[in-house]
């Protein structure tokens with residue numbers, strides 16, 4: 241199969257592209273050429289990378305035609321963020337490709353009702369990112385059901401893996417939180433520390449894209465979650481990270497307003513975004529229809545990221 245991956249040199253693409261190559265696909269990656277994959281550099285010699293600015297070509301109305309010209313059997317779109325952008329690519333490739341897989345996010349769900357949240361929950365996203373992705377999903381799946389256009393949407397949780405910092409037990413990306421836990425220092429977490437986060441290893445995200453290709457008939461017209469088997473509470477996450485560093489977590493708790501005043505505006509905004517969603521997501525449908533089975537639980541996935549940060553001198557332990 242000839243497979244085009246739009247935005248294939250980032251977190252997901254680093255794992256997805258080698259998986260596709262090993263499964264026998266001819267892979268073409270479209271990106272601006274600013275990022276390089278984190279692993280398996282050798283295998284990337286087999287990949288054709290075309291320099292494209294998708295945002296600019298979307299504006300010029302050229303992107304759909306560009307992808308169509310590649311005559312791919314499968315198009316995997318990792319960087320579509322709106323219904324308008326989805327329409328643009330679909331208008332180009334409709335009737336010319338056998339499967340279009342778009343990357344969504346668990347942020348299409350707003351606050352949880354019953355957990356774990358299933359794909360069938362009515363969408364009530366908040367924030368520009370979640371609203372844009374939900375609109376993209378809604379348009380794409382309606383179009384697929386109305387016209388038979390072969391599309392599916394895959395919704396990852398907080399992606400982790402070697403190469404970058406994981407979402408931390410305070411619900412933001414500050415490495416200082418991991419450093420405090422590594423040193424056995426006091427760490428203040430917001431509220432009771434019982435709000436949740438739901439990670440997924442990038443290789444498991446790559447896995448579900450491959451499963452959707454293998455199980456095309458079950459995938460088309462549907463959306464699927466892709467997270468680890470269980471979410472973590474902030475408190476439990478902090479305790480386990482400290483334990484991994486050979487320490488006992490010294491946790492304290494502070495009400496949100498007090499906590500937010502103790503950190504930078506950037507960290508407070510990231511934490512608010514995560515705890516106001518507090519995801520706890522079901523993968524039952526992905527398991528049942530696609531045969532998805534995560535290789536990583538949340539903590540081992542995070543520990544792999546931490547090992548990489550330590551090895552590269554970004555985190556002192």
Ligand SMILES: NC(=O)c1ccc[n+]([C@@H]2O[C@H](COP(=O)([O-])OP(=O)(O)OC[C@H]3O[C@@H](n4cnc5c(N)ncnc54)[C@H](OP(=O)(O)O)[C@@H]3O)[C@@H](O)[C@H]2O)c1
Nearest residue numbers: 247248249250251252271272273274275293294318345399
């Ligand atoms: N990260 C998360 O925790 C998370 C969670 C849920 C869902 N998601 C979803 O995952 C997808 C992103 O995947 P990722 O985490 O693998 O992304 P990533 O690591 O940020 O990589 C983005 C990829 O897209 C390319 N790119 C960025 N802007 C581009 C442009 N204007 N034109 C062409 N290529 C462009 C980048 O290469 P160049 O920079 O070289 O162009 C790179 O290949 C998004 O749909 C996001 O909503 C992410």
